[in-house]
Every structure is written in C-alpha cells, then in structure tokens.
Amino acid sequence: MVALKRRAAIMISGRGSNMAALVAAARSPAFPVSIDLVLSNRPDAAGLAAARCAGVRAEAIDHREFGQDRTAHESAIDATLRAAHIEIVCLAGYMRLLTPFLVQAWQGHMLNIHPSLLPSFPGLKTHARALRAGVKLHGCTVHIVTQEADAGPILAQAAVPVLPGDSADDLARRVLHQEHSIYPAAVAAFASGATGGLPAADACLANPLD
C-alpha cells in the first residue's frame, strides 16, 4: 500500500536553496511529504522560478501590496495555504517576522530552519556573530515556530567546525550544506510522527485547521 504523503508548503523570500533541497527530497516515493506550494512575500525571489522549473506551484503574495497591514498580508497567505489543503508549512529563508495571527493559525504545523545552533545566535547575521564570539562550533537548527522568533522546540541540529581564517561566507557555506541535509530529514521525521509532531495520519487527512 502506498502511504499518503502529507501536503506541505514552503515559504521563502529569496534564493530558496533549502526549498530546492526539500523539493528534491520529496521526489522520493518514500519521503512522507509532498511539496504542493511555494509562497514568497517577494515577487522577485529567485526561488519562485526555481520551484516552477521543478514543477511546483509557486506564487508571490507581495507584502508591499498590503502596506502596514501585516495581518491582512498573512490572512491572504493563510487563505492560500488552506485552499491548497496544506498540513505542514516550512519556513525556508522567509524574511518577515510573523504576527500572532499566522503563528497561532499554524501552531504545531509550522517549522523553520535557522542558521545557528539555537539558542545561540537567534536573529540575523548569525555567521558573523559566531565568528565575533569566537565559538569553535556553529551550525543550524530546525525548530517548530512559536511566537518568539527562533525559539520554538528544537527538532534537529547539525554542527560544523569554525576553522581558523574562516570568513562569514565560508562559515555560511559550510552551514548551508548541513541545512540541506537536516531540513528534509527533520521534515520527514516530523511528518511521520517520529518527533511527536503531527497527529496520526487518519486524523490529519483533512486540513488540520478545519
């Protein structure tokens, strides 16, 4: 019997290399998640074209069209996710802070990848900050999204060494390589319940938010 795949969306703002890693992993019949939608808040995000090339529906919901009304922007995102019967939302370089509206709407169903070993270095410019702090290990974290940015329950981490002479770009490259492995692995484990994430498949065939 072929197991039903969980329907996932990926939210991006830029190049989308983690998105591409998830799309590639999801091609395997054994991967328990299908990538059914890619959303960006920026119409010029390079990842949108890459997703379409890979045959994935990809749309921009431009935050600038909503002015200061962040909730209206997120309502449009939420409606698009629901209409696509999405069960899991993966943030992958989505560069806008979420309001309580979207976080609560997708509580327990939204994951993020962050380029540091949380709880160290939440926020931006993590690689430069790690170098300045003089840490010998750096890395990346997949976590469940909660209202506090980069602070939800941790699902997976990978560490890399900080080598003498590293620039922030060197470190970013080394970390990104690990991101591309741990995000698909963490999403698969989460979707299949191995991390205590989603409820049993039968309970989750419909949109979990209904």
Ligand code: GRF
């Ligand atoms: C990654 O480093 C990710 O950890 C962070 O934003 C970056 C996105 O890169 N949240 P990409 O768009 O997936 O290439």
